[in-house]
Amino acid sequence: MATVDAIIAGKYPAKAHARRVAQQLATHAHGNPAVIYLEAQKTRMIEDNDEPMPFRQRRPFFYLSGCLLPDSSLVYNASTDELTLFLPATDPDDVIWSGLPLSATEALELYDVDRVQAMPDVNATLSSIATAHGGKAVAFAIADQVSDEIKFNGFAETNLTALKGAIETARVVKDGYEIALLRKANDITAQAHIAALRKSQSATNEREIESAIIATCIAHGAREQSYHPIVACGENGATLHYPKNNADTIDAATKKRKGNVLIDAGGEYRTYCADITRVFPLEGRFPTETRQIYKIVLQMQAECIAMLKEGVQWEDVHAHAHRVAIEGLLELGILRGSKEELFEKRVSVAFFPHGLGHYLGMDTHDTGGNPNYEDKDSMFRYLRVRGRLPAGSVVTVEPGIYFCRFIIQPYLDSAELNKYIDSGVLEKYWGVGGVRIEDNLHVTRDGYENLTTAPKAIEEIESLACQAAY
Structure with missing residues (x-):
């Protein structure tokens, strides 16, 4: 080959x-x-x-x-x-x-x-x-x-x-040359995320981590970024497309280092884009609450990726991510009630408000997805892809769980919905901000190819972080 x-x-x-x-x-x-x-x-x-x-x-x-x-x-x-x-x-x-x-x-x-x-x-x-x-x-x-x-x-x-x-x-269906360009962009971006992980252990500000991403991409041939990198420490990770990248890694109130950083960044190689999201600890190992949420999101992603193949209905994959999130949040005690009732009431949308992914190619949010932003169903409104996935398409799979006060508070204030969320348990998780894990998948006739090689297993991430810290 x-x-x-x-x-x-x-x-x-x-x-x-x-x-x-x-x-x-x-x-x-x-x-x-x-x-x-x-x-x-x-x-x-x-x-x-x-x-x-x-x-x-x-x-x-x-x-x-x-x-x-x-x-x-x-x-x-x-x-x-x-x-x-x-x-x-x-x-x-x-x-x-x-x-x-x-x-x-x-x-x-x-x-x-x-x-x-x-x-x-x-x-x-x-x-x-x-x-x-x-x-x-x-x-x-x-x-x-x-x-x-x-x-x-x-x-x-x-x-x-x-x-x-x-x-x-x-453009929806890619040929072998386009897949190679996307794989190259992913390989470069994986190196950038590793550089960011290492830099995050000593960085005092988000912009230092961003600089490691951009420098690594340029050094390896991706002079342009697919989009402005997102580098969000602590509660900043609750903002889906956090734009500032200028906050300190030390919490001003506690004078302690924040627990984790969410990095959503991708290099562009000859117009073809990578789009990868990872969450890294800022002090070698994940805090307990971040680790718990990370495991749920990783499970969401693994099960959704396993569903990919030619003809799969994207809405079904997205809905399955919500079901996995509900099960995980129930186990932690953040949610209360039956799994089916929580799904039907769309309570999980408070924690996973965006679509599962989008087509990827020469644009980060690539063409041909046919979104329906007028959809009255809050679970599907922000899906950037609707319908069945063709073989040859490339799609991101990027589930997430977020603790955004602006989004969650209306649920807590709702007489109908507040019974489903335990606010006492929830209080422990605000500092997590958000966890999103995103890979780029090439859909094939019988399955998929994962083009993304950036580390995402907890053990590998913590090992790299600890090596960088000492």
């Missing part, structure tokens, strides 16, 4: 992606030839500044080109299976500052395209294709992603609505 590095040393499969998208567009072309036009992200300047804004390639363009260069475009003629990449003309002034740009010859060697031309040739190429098809071809582009100077003269129709959805649907 080829190694990850051997796979990604080859060309990104842009033409295979173009063919898949063209198949999705067939019904919109009504039997006529289809031509796809896409533009890269433009170079944009910072307001009131002469520096460019941080660059993020448009995902539709990358999916059909594998090209990370700004100010480029592509044309795919589905009938002839020809993919043309257009690069910006050389700007002599820019060469002084940034060096020579990629040449057409170099681009042909690098990308899975049939020809490379200069950007000024786009309109002539489109016109030539339209003429060759006798004026019957349909041009597909994305609204608000077509430059003013681009013309679709000679086409029977210009469709600006179907292409975006066709690409988003095609």
Whole structure:
């Protein structure tokens, strides 16, 4: 079997992606030839500044080109299976500052395209294709992603609505090259989490831990982050997407070190994202309450991962996570009542308020999930994926249990629901903040592949923490 590095040393499969998208567009072309036009992200300047804004390639363009260069475009003629990449003309002034740009010859060697031309040739190429098809071809582009100077003269129709959805649907099922990129992003991110674990034993502030994550990712080839890292010590972990990363690791009231840190971070490798969450102790070993919650969440994740295979109903997997949470919280005495009644009353949503996971790919919350945020059922409202999982999809499995006063207090104040929560027992757990454990899973016909290698067993985590502490 080829190694990850051997796979990604080859060309990104842009033409295979173009063919898949063209198949999705067939019904919109009504039997006529289809031509796809896409533009890269433009170079944009910072307001009131002469520096460019941080660059993020448009995902539709990358999916059909594998090209990370700004100010480029592509044309795919589905009938002839020809993919043309257009690069910006050389700007002599820019060469002084940034060096020579990629040449057409170099681009042909690098990308899975049939020809490379200069950007000024786009309109002539489109016109030539339209003429060759006798004026019957349909041009597909994305609204608000077509430059003013681009013309679709000679086409029977210009469709600006179907292409975006066709690409988003095609992106759900990954090929082997994409899985290799996701695995590479995961391998780098696993190293970043280990570095964060080690740093957390001596860190005096959350930002020190964050710096270890970012530095490790950059050092191993993931210069960009999939999203802003979440580094949340103690009760900060109760905020699902805690944004600050600036709190001290010492509790101001007790003058003692907080018990644990929740880290949700992922490196981005060639536009493909990792998304991993771990909880680590801040003093070698987990406090008792954190350990108890961690075991429940780990069980939630293990049982949900075991359910994964082609065709599994995601809502069923999510519901099962709640049932495991209910059983665990009952054993601790935090919840009271029957398992079925607690499930039907949605009491576990107070502690597990988010969806079990989401698709993963070129975006952290990748396309094709079809969420329904208008769902009246609080247990399913925030699911980012609905329906059955196809083989080839990649999904995160990230159950969690949180002690967020803002979310739980309405349950305690409710005359109907407060009987299900023992507030006296609950009092011991506020300091835990939150525990979330997140892996990235490749769904296969008969099961799954776990792409995530970051340590999550309690014994391994505590061993690494203790080694770092001494």
